[in-house]
Amino acid sequence: MLMRLGADAWKRVLFVTVVCVAVACGSQSWISPVTGALDRVLFDAAAEWVVPSRTSHVAVVHVDPASAGALANRTQASSISDLLRRLDRAASVTLEPEVMPSHDIGELSDAIAAHGRIVLALPAMWVARDASTPQEGVAGAGHRQVVTGHLGAVRGFVPWAISGASHPHAVLESMRVARKDFRTPADRELVERLASGAVLALSAPDSVPQYALGDVIRGGVPDDAFDGKMVFVGRSGSNEASFRTSSIRPQWLSPVQVEALMAEAVVDGGLVQVVSGPSIVILHLLMALTLVLICSLGSTWRLHLAVMTWFAVTLVMPVATLAMGSWVGLGVLPIAYALIYAYFAWENLHNARRAWRQEVRDMQANPPLLGMPLPVEQEHRKVRGPAGEIRSLVMAMRRLQRTAISMIDHLPHPVLIVRDHRVLLWNENAARIMASTDRHGDTRPIAMKWEAALRCAHGNGEGHQEIRIGDREMLMLETPFCMGEVESSREDAACRLLCLVDIAGVKEGVTQSRQALTHMAHDMRSPLSTMLALIEEHGESQADAVDPGFLEDLRRQADYSLRVASEFLALSRAEQMSRVQFSPVVLRDLVEEAVDQCQPEADRRRIVLQGPSCVPEEPMAEVCADLLVRAFVNVIDNAIKYSADGSIVDISLTSSGHAQCVVRVVDQGEGIAPEHLDRLFEPFYRAGRKGLAGGVGLGLPFVQRVVQQHGGSVCVTSDLGVGTTFELSFQRMALQSAA
Numbered sequence: 001m002l003m004r005l006g007a008d009a010w011k012r013v014l015f016v017t018v019v020c021v022a023v024a025c026g027s028q029s030w031i032s033p034v035t036g037a038l039d040r041v042l043f044d045a046a047a048e049w050v051v052p053s054r055t056s057h058v059a060v061v062h063v064d065p066a067s068a069g070a071l072a073n074r075t076q077a078s079s080i081s082d083l084l085r086r087l088d089r090a091a092s093v094t095l096e097p098e099v100m101p102s103h104d105i106g107e108l109s110d111a112i113a114a115h116g117r118i119v120l121a122l123p124a125m126w127v128a129r130d131a132s133t134p135q136e137g138v139a140g141a142g143h144r145q146v147v148t149g150h151l152g153a154v155r156g157f158v159p160w161a162i163s164g165a166s167h168p169h170a171v172l173e174s175m176r177v178a179r180k181d182f183r184t185p186a187d188r189e190l191v192e193r194l195a196s197g198a199v200l201a202l203s204a205p206d207s208v209p210q211y212a213l214g215d216v217i218r219g220g221v222p223d224d225a226f227d228g229k230m231v232f233v234g235r236s237g238s239n240e241a242s243f244r245t246s247s248i249r250p251q252w253l254s255p256v257q258v259e260a261l262m263a264e265a266v267v268d269g270g271l272v273q274v275v276s277g278p279s280i281v282i283l284h285l286l287m288a289l290t291l292v293l294i295c296s297l298g299s300t301w302r303l304h305l306a307v308m309t310w311f312a313v314t315l316v317m318p319v320a321t322l323a324m325g326s327w328v329g330l331g332v333l334p335i336a337y338a339l340i341y342a343y344f345a346w347e348n349l350h351n352a353r354r355a356w357r358q359e360v361r362d363m364q365a366n367p368p369l370l371g372m373p374l375p376v377e378q379e380h381r382k383v384r385g386p387a388g389e390i391r392s393l394v395m396a397m398r399r400l401q402r403t404a405i406s407m408i409d410h411l412p413h414p415v416l417i418v419r420d421h422r423v424l425l426w427n428e429n430a431a432r433i434m435a436s437t438d439r440h441g442d443t444r445p446i447a448m449k450w451e452a453a454l455r456c457a458h459g460n461g462e463g464h465q466e467i468r469i470g471d472r473e474m475l476m477l478e479t480p481f482c483m484g485e486v487e488s489s490r491e492d493a494a495c496r497l498l499c500l501v502d503i504a505g506v507k508e509g510v511t512q513s514r515q516a517l518t519h520m521a522h523d524m525r526s527p528l529s530t531m532l533a534l535i536e537e538h539g540e541s542q543a544d545a546v547d548p549g550f551l552e553d554l555r556r557q558a559d560y561s562l563r564v565a566s567e568f569l570a571l572s573r574a575e576q577m578s579r580v581q582f583s584p585v586v587l588r589d590l591v592e593e594a595v596d597q598c599q600p601e602a603d604r605r606r607i608v609l610q611g612p613s614c615v616p617e618e619p620m621a622e623v624c625a626d627l628l629v630r631a632f633v634n635v636i637d638n639a640i641k642y643s644a645d646g647s648i649v650d651i652s653l654t655s656s657g658h659a660q661c662v663v664r665v666v667d668q669g670e671g672i673a674p675e676h677l678d679r680l681f682e683p684f685y686r687a688g689r690k691g692l693a694g695g696v697g698l699g700l701p702f703v704q705r706v707v708q709q710h711g712g713s714v715c716v717t718s719d720l721g722v723g724t725t726f727e728l729s730f731q732r733m734a735l736q737s738a739a
Helices: 007-026 029-050 065-070 076-086 106-115 170-177 187-195 213-217 255-267 278-296 301-323 333-364 377-382 385-409 428-437 444-456 504-541 548-575 587-604 625-641 699-709
Strands: 058-063 092-095 118-121 140-142 146-148 154-157 160-163 165-168 210-212 230-235 271-274 415-419 422-426 463-469 472-480 495-502 583-586 608-614 619-623 648-656 660-666 712-719 723-731 735-737
Touching: 007 029, 007 278, 007 333, 029 301, 058 213, 058 255, 076 106, 076 213, 092 170, 118 170, 140 165, 140 170, 146 255, 154 255, 165 170, 170 230, 170 255, 210 213, 230 255, 278 301, 278 333, 301 333, 333 385, 385 422, 415 428, 472 504, 583 587, 587 608, 587 619, 587 625, 587 648, 587 660, 625 648, 625 660, 625 699, 625 723, 699 712, 699 723
Parallel strands: 058 210, 058 230, 092 118, 092 230, 118 140, 608 648
Antiparallel strands: 146 154, 160 165, 415 422, 415 495, 463 472, 472 495, 583 619, 619 735, 648 660, 660 723, 712 723
């Protein structure tokens, strides 16, 4: 199977393999120094949307230069002692080392012991306890080491630091001291998550209440502002180290502010677990392979839309996982996406260029049929780059297009090329026809007639239909535009060539011919009738002077000519029948009337007319009653004429479901030979026995034309020596059910 792959397929397999290896390597932790900056920016941007405005469990008291100036007449130990007395309702108070006095700490030690929930933040380089540091009454002590990531943004803190002895972080100590008032995770679980690389999703600095030392001591802050909160006290506005909590925020914060934000994040569940290891490798590979699959599906605008959609999904995925408490970084996926998209774009361009060249080679294979020059390989070499080459090929295609349009324009009839009910191309004659109907800037009549033509087309798609465009009657001829192997494609199969032929003049000539023949038949009846009357009168008055055989022959010939004229006139009426003459009637009534007209001849021959039997629902139809009765009479009269004396002619009216109604006439005559059945409805053709008084050969053509004008058909079956069956069927569209 692999050996059957072409060169292009092998290139694609090799490229996808290289990209997958790069994505797998880029998902490892050791590559994060290269790709982590983008992930950090994405993390901070997602946190702006996902991290909620938390209910503050912390507060910050700043010992800033302004406060120190306002309290210049007080010692530092006295000021901190007064502050601790004001914070007696806080859950815990964390004192930064910068605010601790180096001497005169007696009063401060008493205040710390009286409060009982004081946490001391140890200096960064602290090794051994300083003797001057008040230890009595301190509830806990912790280090202040912060972990920063890409772009200098705070990622978290070190849960435990070892410096001679192990010390927890000041945030953990503050939480431990205030544990009775907060729902926090177990210490071991929290430490394990921090040690495994968990990231703190810090909220905005403005979400934490912050107060100045002087305002708190002077009573400018309500006493309940610190109730049940973890309070962090430290300096701000000095030259001490500052931190950024977000790569997209330009604001720099002091250590005490960062510690307060970290404590707030840990308490409110802002500790985010970073997905790593095999899980992130598999996920990144699946996402990259999904983009490969999308790009492999095609090269239309839908492909680019799908790619852009997948890009958006990839960017939304980290935001969604962050909302669920986890973080999935993108790693090298953006670079891999760009390479995949660029590779498939190049591949599509290469294939398109190759297809253009192949089209030109195919057209050059038979240049005499084109009658025009096409760009050859030398011309391709003269143009600059793929754009110039494609431009030369397009110009050749345009020359072919102009030639095809010129050929269609020179056709004498209106011609249109239609695909999926839309007109794609038409010649000048068709444009004039459409312009004659486009009085309101709308060409829908053409489209509507085209839809009707599609419905009536059958077989291989070729068909014809008479349509009216404006005041013109036209014959629309339809044929598939593309024949041969390309016809199997869906678009080519839906493409049709329409030719409109103006038949108004032809139909007018046919109408005039019919009218002339009708007048001729009508004019023949009058002299023949007069001739027959004179023969009758002369035979009665001068019976001895005239040969009776001569008069009888003359009477028979005149009677035959009269019947020819009458039948011809009836056939002409059937040809000119219009639906305006139709009216709803019960078919059984028409059949009974026809039977009544034929009853005298049947009685004379002792032939029993049995029926008409009918179905219970009494079918109705929109018909021309007098012509249809005459058609029934012709059929029944033929059955009597060619039946033996004393036989039976059965007439019935049946329904075939809801589709059609059948009038059936069955005789017991001599039957019709098979060689006569195919010619039975030809005008003036008679298949009767010699010597038997027959018709003029226009009765059955009249019957067939009348039934066809009503949307039905005539079927004849016959067995020699048994009899003949006539079935007159009417389609469902001409029938209704009697109420």
